[in-house]
Amino acid sequence: MIFVPLPFVVALLLAILLVRMLRQGDGSLAERRPFLLLIGFYTLQSIVIGIRWGYDVIEIMPIQSLIATTIAALAWVCFKGLTEEEQPTLSRFWPHLLPTATIAIFIALYPEPISLAIILIFFGYGAALLWLARHGPDALVAARLDGAVFSYRSLQITGFALIASALTDVIISFDFTRTGGIHAGAIVALGNVIALLILGTAASVASSGSTVEATSVEPPPPPPATEEDEAVAAALDTLMRARQLYRDPELNLTRIARKMNLPARRVSTAVNRIHGMSVSQYVNDFRIRAACEQLVGTDHPITQVMFDSGFISKSNFNREFARMNGESPTQFRKRRVPRESGGAASNVIFMSP
Numbered sequence: 001m002i003f004v005p006l007p008f009v010v011a012l013l014l015a016i017l018l019v020r021m022l023r024q025g026d027g028s029l030a031e032r033r034p035f036l037l038l039i040g041f042y043t044l045q046s047i048v049i050g051i052r053w054g055y056d057v058i059e060i061m062p063i064q065s066l067i068a069t070t071i072a073a074l075a076w077v078c079f080k081g082l083t084e085e086e087q088p089t090l091s092r093f094w095p096h097l098l099p100t101a102t103i104a105i106f107i108a109l110y111p112e113p114i115s116l117a118i119i120l121i122f123f124g125y126g127a128a129l130l131w132l133a134r135h136g137p138d139a140l141v142a143a144r145l146d147g148a149v150f151s152y153r154s155l156q157i158t159g160f161a162l163i164a165s166a167l168t169d170v171i172i173s174f175d176f177t178r179t180g181g182i183h184a185g186a187i188v189a190l191g192n193v194i195a196l197l198i199l200g201t202a203a204s205v206a207s208s209g210s211t212v213e214a215t216s217v218e219p220p221p222p223p224p225a226t227e228e229d230e231a232v233a234a235a236l237d238t239l240m241r242a243r244q245l246y247r248d249p250e251l252n253l254t255r256i257a258r259k260m261n262l263p264a265r266r267v268s269t270a271v272n273r274i275h276g277m278s279v280s281q282y283v284n285d286f287r288i289r290a291a292c293e294q295l296v297g298t299d300h301p302i303t304q305v306m307f308d309s310g311f312i313s314k315s316n317f318n319r320e321f322a323r324m325n326g327e328s329p330t331q332f333r334k335r336r337v338p339r340e341s342g343g344a345a346s347n348v349i350f351m352s353p
Contacts, residue, residue: 005054
């Protein structure tokens with residue numbers, strides 16, 4: 001019987017995920033390139049772990065250490081890019097190559113501190129990602145609003161996963177000290193394959209903005225609104241109604257801010273304070289109201305209604321629709337459009353934002 005290490009199976013799943021992302025038509029390939037590269041490193045690391053612990057090839061350990069530190073830094077680069085109003089280039093983040101370069105120097109000259117250095121690098125980047133998440137979904141100004149909550153959840157998951165990986169390395173170090181590493185193989189194989197699957201899924205979700213279910217993220221209680229907040233919110237309401245920006249499936253906070261000639265943070269602050277919600281919820285509310293009008297005013301298929309109102313993910317559409325109406329689009333249409341009329345109901349009332 002041929003022995004196939006579990007990490008190889010994980011590598012195959014990650015490779016399939018990578019191919020799926022490459023074939024997706026939504027979003028710019030340039031914008032998704034950092035996340036594609038990140039998942040590529042996840043796949044490579046899973047293969048290396050399988051070789052090391054599945055076949056006990058100790059010589060591959062230096063490569064595993066180099067890939068691990070690169071993954072931590074690249075995860076930060078990917079999510080940090082979602083917080084930038086101007087799409088950054090990878091060359092801008094060259095300082096984050098220093099951790100990998102440091103490990104390479106240790107490997108060549110003084111291997112003893114490598115384990116401690118990797119633990120500190122993972123702790124550092126994990127904490128930095130969680131700090132990046134402190135402002136909520138609206139901090140991810142470059143994330144598509146249709147999936148901003150998903151990207152935010154992915155940011156949190158990646159931060160926690162990096163810290164968990166650092167803790168796993170601590171446990172492994174103790175195991176080597178106390179038992180000579182008897183349990184290290186099992187810990188690494190199980191811990192890393194789980195972590196890589198979680199991280200790979202999180203990266204995929206963050207780059208596309210919509211693949212799995214998630215609960216809404218409510219912004220923290222805002223401070224009292226100012227007159228400037230009211231003016232910005234009113235201008236945004238007018239812009240949304242007049243130009244129907246919400247119908248753009250690639251809409252993000254950066255695009256909205258540019259059309260208003262305002263900083264993204266100024267726009268999100270006004271929406272938080274005036275409407276008590278995140279920008280993604282605000283935009284999705286417009287989308288759902290537009291969908292409701294089409295559901296009762298036309299006989300278009302629900303999928304077409306979903307696309308016309310600005311959604312590109314059925315799961316996102318159904319989730320947001322249920323959040324606002326307490327029922328699915330199908331149930332909504334059945335209850336409001338009499339069968340015998342075969343058309344629109346004329347007495348449907350939609351709430352204004």
